[in-house]
Amino acid sequence: MLTLEQIQMRDPFVLKREDEDCYYLYGSTDPDIWKSKGIGFDVYRSRDLLAWEGPFPAFRPEPDFWSDKNYWAPEVHAYLGKFYMFATFKADGVCRGTQILVADQPLGPFRPHSDGPVTPKDWECLDGTLWVDAEGEPWIVFCHEWVQIKNGTVCASRLSPELDRAIGEPILLFSAQDAPWVDPVKGGAGYVTDGPYAYVCENGDLLMLWSSFREGRYAQGIARSESGNILGPWVQESMPIFENDGGHGMIFRTFEGKILLALHSPNNTPDERPLFIELEEKEGRISAIES
Template sequence: MKINKEVQMRDPFVFVDREQGKYYLFGSTDKNIWGKGTGFDVWIGNDLEHWEGPYPVFRPDIEFFSEENFWAPEVHEYKGSYYMFATFLLKDSGKRGTAVLKSDSLTGPFHPHSDGIITPDDWFSLDGTLHIDEDGKPWMVFCHEWVQVGDGQICAVRLSDDLKEAVEEPVTLFAASEAPWPTSFQHKTRNTRENYVTDGPYIYRAEDGELLMLWASFVDNVYAQGISRSTTGKVTGPWIHDEKPLFASDGGHGMLFHDLEGRLHLTLHSPNKTPDERPIFIEMEENDGVLRRREDG
């Protein structure tokens, strides 16, 4: 396991540029992650231990629709450009949602692409991620937050081919309590019912063709990373859930990627406490859809 001690970051996301032989590391990096947002940065490395940066890739102008909660930037290549999916708290409604930014370069600058958020306007939503289905159609998978629904949900919505807007109503894939491993909690101010968190979904097509979803929640108030599996191989599921979390040592909001040598890695942030959170990289092995940490990774 590699820990980057220099970079304070939540929600790490790695883009592997195989042509240039470089790694681009994005994430939530404001020192007060719960307050005013300054923008997004990128770190660049030739390996997973040594990083140069931060380099600014997005800074909002005065007319931007958000000033707070700049969270969870993911960058995906799509039709020759780079699209950043990121979460923002809206100035006008006080709701959170995912918007899309666009750039012709991994180092930015990224500019607003969607007209505001593309999650429902009246929802508290976060952590949208791009998925291209078996027919080449774009979807966004995201969380309907526990702060609004109590039992946090993972949802999916079809996007327009230009990624500017949703073209259908979102569908609920599952709620956190449907998985066997998360545990509930009661919040003193939000509500007093049992709450279950969903956080940071990421879609991964396994070597055997199975469609997996990484997502985070809590086990006895400790942040953890789990896996669910589509029984049809489609993003609409149905989804079944692994019995135990993949990572249960106070870390989550992870994603999977293959490094420049083809080795599989899990990256997530740990611990789940500001300002101590750091991106960590764990080498994994995959056997018949089962993911586990390499003993020497």
């Protein structure tokens, strides 16, 4: 068994399984996701969020898989009886994008489901997440990366009912510079958007977690949909919920009813670790509970 402090991971994502009374923890688990050849994604399992079994190999590429690097940010969602992984991949001469994989169980093995990325082929994209709207229609929410457009954006595209392709053109939700707290990176080279994740509050308010940089450190921000649906308009919170060099978060509820924010901190490799922060929610607002 391992503790979170023993697990090197970026972009943590927790899948809670009521039928198994346990949690699955996914993330970017290659030792160096920036420079090394892609190995795959590992998954860990726990009943109490403290002691973790694993790692188990959730995804390993076949020899003819198109991507060989930047295996980033896997999310796993239960949908229509199967488990779908949304993950970022890259290859030389091919734009980074989110591909969808599928498995029959949370441990995998996950296999390619979509024909390559479902994000636009000529866009540098990352960090796709699944959103199912009030009508039951699936969407992918993702980032159009700052390295291509300087002011990174968060966009949404409809998905086919089978989750194997995008339908229609992507729709702009907001940009990094819409948030007053965001600072540029690399001496003004651009403004980062990372890790969007939609969360519905108990009162029905729709929030979007996403990450960028503030004063040189990775930070976790929040936007709010004024309409209550994924197309917004989105209004940015004036300050991040976490700015101590951590981010790419998601929110889940424990079996005991606690609300936890999962993110990684610090942001430098190889020191990044999954971190769970307890939240309180009041009238559509979330804040960290002081420990």
